[in-house]
Amino acid sequence: QHGVRLDLPAAHPFNPLALLRLGLACATDDAPGDTNRFVTEQLFHHVWHGGQDATDPARLAELQARLQDHMAQRGKPWSPPDGEVVKQRLRANTDEALALGLFGVPAMVVEGRVFWGLDALPMLRACLDGDAWFNTQWSAAADRPVGVRRPG
Secondary structure (H helix, E strand, C coil), X not given: CCCCCCCCCCCCCCCCHHHHHHHHHCCECCECCXXXXXXXXXXXXXXXXXXXXXXXXXXXXXXXHHHHXXXXXXXXXXXXXXXXXXXXXXXXXXXXXXXXXXXXXXXXEECCEEEECHHHHHHHHHHHCCCCHHHHHHHHHHCCCCCCCCCC
């Protein structure tokens, strides 16, 4: 529908731990829990282009080399994906996601407001542009009674 290439990986679901760590290995001190657009794009292409095994060690090593080279070309620090810094970043991100009630991607959080999925991008844009609706109606939605809870 949007002209975005999508090839399912060889196995799905798969354990994303290595990919999460690779992304966070590229995080910098000014944004310790984040990846930049290039890094995120490389991770998504690794998984969703070509129908290959996203956890294949040789492919992961190639991706790591590409990301490490990207960081070096920009004079940015690289943290080993299996190092304690990256593990702490991933734990902090996971704890934050759990506290926000997140359980899927993509999810964007702006000023405590969670926007889920591609279809929420126009709403996210309105929020970023300062649409007054968010000052009155957003919190009203949160005041509604809960109709169902996920087990867990």
